[in-house]
Amino acid sequence: MPADCTIPEGAVLPGELRCTGLYGDWERRSLACGVMEYAPAYSLWADGAEKRRYAWIPPGEKVDVTDPDDFRYPVGTQFWKEFLITDGGGRKLGETRLMRRVAAGWMYTTYVWDADATTAVQTNDGVTKLLGTEHTVPSREECKECHSGRRDFILGWDALMLGEGATGLTRRDLVERGLVTWKDKDAGAPDPLELSIPGDAVEKAALGYLHANCGVSCHNDSPRALAQESGFFTRLDHGALGSVLETPVWVTGLERAPSPNAPLSVLPPPPGGGSYVDLRPLDTERSLMLVRMRRRNEDAAMPRQGTTQVDAEGVALIERWVQQMTPERGYPPPAP
Numbered sequence: 001m002p003a004d005c006t007i008p009e010g011a012v013l014p015g016e017l018r019c020t021g022l023y024g025d026w027e028r029r030s031l032a033c034g035v036m037e038y039a040p041a042y043s044l045w046a047d048g049a050e051k052r053r054y055a056w057i058p059p060g061e062k063v064d065v066t067d068p069d070d071f072r073y074p075v076g077t078q079f080w081k082e083f084l085i086t087d088g089g090g091r092k093l094g095e096t097r098l099m100r101r102v103a104a105g106w107m108y109t110t111y112v113w114d115a116d117a118t119t120a121v122q123t124n125d126g127v128t129k130l131l132g133t134e135h136t137v138p139s140r141e142e143c144k145e146c147h148s149g150r151r152d153f154i155l156g157w158d159a160l161m162l163g164e165g166a167t168g169l170t171r172r173d174l175v176e177r178g179l180v181t182w183k184d185k186d187a188g189a190p191d192p193l194e195l196s197i198p199g200d201a202v203e204k205a206a207l208g209y210l211h212a213n214c215g216v217s218c219h220n221d222s223p224r225a226l227a228q229e230s231g232f233f234t235r236l237d238h239g240a241l242g243s244v245l246e247t248p249v250w251v252t253g254l255e256r257a258p259s260p261n262a263p264l265s266v267l268p269p270p271p272g273g274g275s276y277v278d279l280r281p282l283d284t285e286r287s288l289m290l291v292r293m294r295r296r297n298e299d300a301a302m303p304r305q306g307t308t309q310v311d312a313e314g315v316a317l318i319e320r321w322v323q324q325m326t327p328e329r330g331y332p333p334p335a336p
Contacts, residue, residue: 008122017096017111017120022054022080034059040156041165042212045303045311049135050084050091053156055169062181063174068159068192068238070151077101079154085135093117094130095137099147099154106153108144110137134308142305146217149225155216159193160208160236197236199244206321209314210234210249210289213303220248226304230259232278232289245330253279255335258288263299267291281325281334290318 005019014020024032031037035056043051057063061074078100085094093113100107111120115131126139147153162171171193174180182192197204197211210219215235218227233248240246256278258264264276276288284290292302293315325331 011109011122011124012107013098013100013109013122015122017098020080020098020100020111021056021078022096022098032056036169038157038162038168038170039166040161040212041163042161042208044156044213044217045307045314046083047135047307047309048086049094052082052084053168054080054082055157057179062179064182065159065174065180065192066182068195069235071154071157072152073101073154075101075103079157081156083135085130085133087131087133092131093120094133094135095123095127096120097143106147108147108153109140110143112137136306136308138306145226146306149217149220149222151222156212158216159195159238160197160211163193164196165208192238195238195241198241198247202317202320202324203244206317207236207244207247207249209317211236213311213314214289215248218303229261232256232259249279253277253289254332255280262288264288266298266300279322281331282323283334284319284322287322290315290322293318 001014001019005014005016007013008015018026021032022035024030031054035054037052037054039053056078058074058076061076063074063077064072066072078098080096080098082096083094084091095113096111098109098111109122109124112123112127112130113120123137124140126142127137129135130137147155149155159171162169162174175191175193180193183189197207199207211234214227215233218225219230219233220235220237221228221233231252233252236247240248240251244250258276258278267276270276270286272283272285274286276286276291278288280286289302292300294310295301296308296310327333
């Protein structure tokens with residue numbers, strides 16, 4: 001850290017973003033040596049905020065990707081995610097989140113930028129209406145709720161997100177630059193990152209969207225995932241990518257009665273009659289995942305936190321997928 005950097009009383013990370021190692025030259029905002037920018041193929045909706053992502057792996061260290069569903073990161077690894085938010089004058093820096101791997105696990109915090117984008121100071125209690133916009137900075141505890149859905153805490157880095165469609169540092173770059181390793185790699189074991197989402201363009205995009213926005217954080221079978229008890233899973237684990245009908249979205253959601261704790265009482269009855277199910281072919285009004293995606297700022301909304309605006313493009317994408325689930329395309333007909 002620069003000589004004048006400090007760690008606030010009661011904290012474990014630097015009080016200012018400039019002291020975290022992201023920038024080699026703070027005034028020019030030039031990245032520090034070894035910091036790598038990346039953009040995943042599928043991104044978490046954040047009410048339209050533009051995001052920039054950076055990673056740093058300590059020299060000589062490697063990420064263990066033996067389990068492509070849960071990478072293992074070496075001590076010293078750091079990730080930053082920068083949010084550019086919109087106000088009347090256009091885009092401006094709003095917040096930058098930091099995650100740092102230490103021997104005991106992950107340390108994490110958020111740095112909030114001032115109105116002139118000259119300083120970014122550690123903030124752990126969250127901020128509503130940041131800089132006069134509708135953007136909300138989550139509290140440290142709210143961050144933990146989502147990140148606990150993965151055993152090693154990082155949500156936006158996996159074989160699918162860094163695969164086809166990713167830019168900057170991709171999974172191919174990780175292998176070619178020697179930044180990853182896996183069991184028996186030197187003995188010729190195949191690259192576990194060579195995975196792809198099944199289906200046509202709409203199916204791939206829909207499954208990738210649900211993976212990034214619902215599955216990696218909440219809707220998976222990890223014990224600490226918030227939606228683990230729902231039984232409806234959308235994370236695309238590597239052993240379930242043989243076909244669209246083998247993915248967890250389909251296997252756990254098809255015509256399935258929602259979990260007893262689903263807040264159905266606040267929803268109006270489906271307009272065409274019948275009951276809600278998690279996923280119903282050709283039916284965009286009874287497929288509960290879609291109904292909840294269309295809502296915000298109430299118990300029935302999905303996601304339940306981190307957003308106050310409906311992702312219209314995301315909703316339209318999932319609607320297209322449901323509408324093309326015809327028997328001619330290999331889907332079973334809706335249950336009577």
